Amino acid sequence: MKRYLMTIFTGILLILTTSANAKENCEECHKKITVSVSHESLNCIECHEPEGDHYALAADFKINAKGCVKCHEEYKGMLKSPMHTRYKEKRYVKDIFEQYDPEFFGKNCEGCHVSSCVDCHAENSTPHTITEPKTGICLKCHNDYYIGADYTGLGIREDHERYQRGIKVAGKYHQKMLPDVHYEKGMDCGECHSMKSLASGKPSSKVCRDCHNPDKDVLEHSIDAHLQKMACSTCHAAWAPVEYGTFWIKFEGDARKDYFKWIKSPSEDYRKSSYKRYNRRPHIGLNKDGIYAPIRPMFINIFSLIRNVPC
Structure with a gap:
């Protein structure tokens, strides 16, 4: 009996000692890491599971963000969210571009997608904060044409070098425009686009009428068809980025790349130039719900293949 109790006691002592010393042992190599207030009481191994001779990245989607999901299980759906899977973009590339270049997505589209919880939750790109x-x-990531910085009053400029001036966000030039009234009031994106809604596959957690009741004394609001068949943004969107197509130019062999040196090069084989990017009143059309709303096509692309052909 004494031996049995001693074995249990030794096992408990070993666990407590391991847990207590885990952070200290990690800090022998990782001396400059500061953990944010919300996680400072946790030991390293509570988030970082063993992986081979070391420990895994807690938030990496390649391991299903095990270090985060074990406590934040309600957000597990983010692993299947469009921001991570990019299924619409991949399907479009497969249908349109892969017949010309099976590696198109990897060359030109791979860079901007959520691959870890810390992509969005790390302050100043510091994963432990x-x-x-x-x-x-x-x-x-959201700084281009389809979902861009227009909320903050920035309209994306065309890709040609003569338009490369103005305010720079994530390496892209923008024109100063009128900000959204909610941004001017100090609201962040997450107040309408919550983590719970994104994890459940919904783009937003709130719509306009969750906070605003239409005033029927306003003439436009007194017309039932306006409230039933039109999105609020149909009238209330002051402007939106409008694009008429993006040219993708692929080179094979010793083609004349220098002729296109003034436009962007997303990868070694390609040049890319978006055409007629205006920041103006948006086009109106029927959305997927049959409601009139500002429309912004997700994909408008023109593909050209330039190769050397022997005379």
């Missing part, structure tokens, strides 16, 4: 995402974090 966890915070709620603010608008500035969102703009690291």
Whole structure:
């Protein structure tokens, strides 16, 4: 009996000692790491599981973000969210571009997708300083034409070098425009686009009428068809980025790349130039719900293949 009790006691002592010393042992190599307030009471191994001779990245989607999901299980759906899977973009590339270049997505589209919880939750790109995402974090990826920085009053410019001036966000030039009224009031993206909604596959957690009741004394609001068949943004969107197509030029062999040196090069084989990017009143059309709303096509592309042909 004494031996049995001693074995149990030794096992408990070993676990407690391992847990207590885990952080100290890690800090022998990782001396400059500071953990944010919300996680500072945790030991390293509570988030970083053993992997081979070392420990796994807690938030990496390649291991299903095990270090985060074990406590934040309600957000497990983010692993299947469009921001990570990019299924619409991949399906489009497969249908359109892969017949010309099976590696098109990897060459030109792979860079901007969520691959870890810390992509959005790390303050100043420091993975151990966890915070709620603010608008500035969102703009690291959402800064182009389809979902861009227009909320903050920035309209994307054309790709040609003569338009490369103005305010720079994530390496892209923007024109100063009128900000959204909610941004002017100090609201962040997450106040309408919550983590729970994104994890459940919904783009937003709130719609306009969750906070705003239409005033029937306003003439436009007194017309039932307006409230039933039109999105609020049909009238209330002051402007939106409008694009008429992006040219993708692929070179094979010793083609004349220098002729196109003034436009962007997303990869070694390609040049890319978006055409007629205006920041103006948006086009109106029927959305997927049959409601009139501002429309912004997700993909408008023109593909050209330039190769040397022997005379």
